[in-house]
Amino acid sequence: MSSTTTFQLLTADGRALKAVLKKHKARRKRKAFLLVTPLLAFVIVGFCLPILDMLRRSTNNHIVEKTLPRTVLALKEWDAGGTTLPNEPAFASLAQDLVIAQHHRRATQLGQRLNYEFSGLASLFRRSGRHMEELVNEVRSTRGSYKETLIAFDARWGETDSWRVLKRFSDTLVADYYWAALDMRRDLRSNEVSLRPSKERIYLRLFGRTVVISLGITLATLLLGFPLALWIARLPSGQGNLLLVMVLLPFWTSLLVRTTSWIVLLQQQGVINDLLVAVGILSEEGRLRMIYNTTGTVIAMTHILLPFMVLPLYSVMKTISPSYMRAAVSLGAHPISAFWKVYFPSTVPGIGAGAIMVFILSIGYYITPELVGGRTGVFISNRIAYHISSSLNWGLAAALGVALLGFVIAIYWLYDKIVGIDNIRLG
């Protein structure tokens, strides 16, 4: 017999206990998994897949290859860095491709897409598409050259830049949406990426504004929410709960109703201005512009996001025993200094949780800035929506979305580095 006997525990019917337990555990796990399956499916379909799709769209570029397959092939040999135009076969392929594209009504679409990269191409493609069939017939009947005919038809076909765009976007995977989203551009000839001149920067400025306004909103909710949470946390729990319900009350009314009621209040012919004029504080001409600008966005969003600040603050404050303050005061600290040195630091996890929540929510906010932001109070999300529903530049919209997502993740990471994410307490 070996000196080290390992005991094997057995169940009543003689099976190894360990294996039975393992089996049992596995069954429990399967059951638990079944319970969360619907949610998991929902999250995958409603959250993960759209994000993946967004990532795909932000780099995906099949339109040139699909619309102008022969041209793409013909341009393979052409050196886009040089100064010569592509050769005759390339022109011929383009003509052929465009006839077919026009037939399927895709030439204009392609032009629009390429116009994002190089303005003027939309009209070039629209015109060329419309007339290509005639041009092809003309070349065929005169046995002329496609190159000459096309350049004669529109001088832009004689510019190397037009062709460079075509060649560049023959690639099916491009980063150009990202360059655009970050206000950069890639030189057509040298392929060098550079920042646009400051006057042309739209998105960086919009990102900047979004961040600054969001920070402002976060600060405003903190300034308003902190004393409120402090007060509620100190009330006896019955009254405290009632007040908490009142803090949550805004959640029970539609976001649209809340936002439009701010319009009613704040607009130039609105309640507040009327009142101030009636009392004589403002003259009729001096009515304040409090909406359709940054002010409007900040006011309305502060109101809407306030509960997200108050709730974590409250739940953290509720757990801070009054004996800390008492201890500090009994040790000789003036109540005010005791508050700052002892009470306030204990609320930091709540401030962190509230601030990060409000900030991240507001940085992607859409409806309220759309309704009350006017021109100066709109966010990056409004631009994304514009590209999705109006300009139909989904690739750019996706790139902007990914940039926003990356920014939020960066904030999150930074917060974790500095404060520690497990410091966040929601209750």
Added chain:
Amino acid sequence: MSSPSPHFVSFEHVQKSYDGETLVVEDFDLAIERGEFLTLLGPSGSGKTTCLLMLAGFETPSAGQIRLDGKVLDNIPPHQRDIGLVFQNYALFPHMTVAENLAFPLKVRKLDKATIAQKVGDALAMVRLQGFEHRRPGQLSGGQQQRVAVARALIFDPKILLMDEPLSALDKNLRDQMQIEIRELHRTLGITVVYVTHDQSEAMTMSSRIVVFDEGTVQQVAVPSELYEKPQNAFVAQFVGENNCLQGTVERTQGKTCSVRLTSGENIEAENVDNNAKGKHVLVSLRPERVRLAANSADLKHCQNKVQGKLQEKIFLGDHMRARFFACDKEGFVVNLPNKEGIEHVKVAKEGQDMAIGWRTEDCRALGLPKPA
């Protein structure tokens, strides 16, 4: 103006009501001498913490006055009272290290850095926590936290140290050890301590005097032994230590003793503690260790009071033996006998057996009951 009270701390007719309807503290009068270790003992909700908070300045008395060191405290805000306070949950500031916690009262007093460092070092040595200065409170055990809390409350040389159930969150062994440490500190520093607890053995171990509290009124103020041996009223008798409580009516009084007819019919002789007149309802309290047992009542010498009881249960506890009887119409009449020679007859007694129970007049006290129960 009244002459300043000669006592170190005095509560004078202090009342407190939180809601304006019920008095949480009723007409509280207490004098505390310098260097005393005074314990407030009472059941939960009896107003002990409230009294402490009034002394520390976190609650204001609804009526009456509190003086400390001759000065009326009414208008002195809590941060200027120079009173050290130790809480049940320690209340160490979680975001500060041990050293920072200890330095806190010194920093707010604007002491210079060298002095602070010196005092913090001394304080750590006092509670034997050298080497822990850079830990956070969360990284200390309960006992260590409590030692830091005590050191912090003492580091600024307060006039008086108040402790509100400081050991109730600790386990039994640690509590015993901390009791000794706190008593040691009290002895070496000579500081006045007001201590709150609802654990009577803790109160007995530590205090030079104990104030028993119930429903906002002082029931008895006494040194521990007197509290145990000579409870002044029914509440104290029942609250402090174990007791057999027998109800009855006074039949006759003679000098310091009286004879009581128990509700079960027996007649017994007892000390007449609060001068109960004939016909008054009383509670006769009798400590279990003062009771003797014998097979028949003739063997009970020196016992003026003798009753018969049926043995219900006996428990051997090593150093003593505990027996429960049905006697005087009462289940659970408890008798404790030290484990020494002379109790063999109890050791062999069977459950259900009848035995004679006896005790002396001076060992049982007749205490007036507010109303017939």
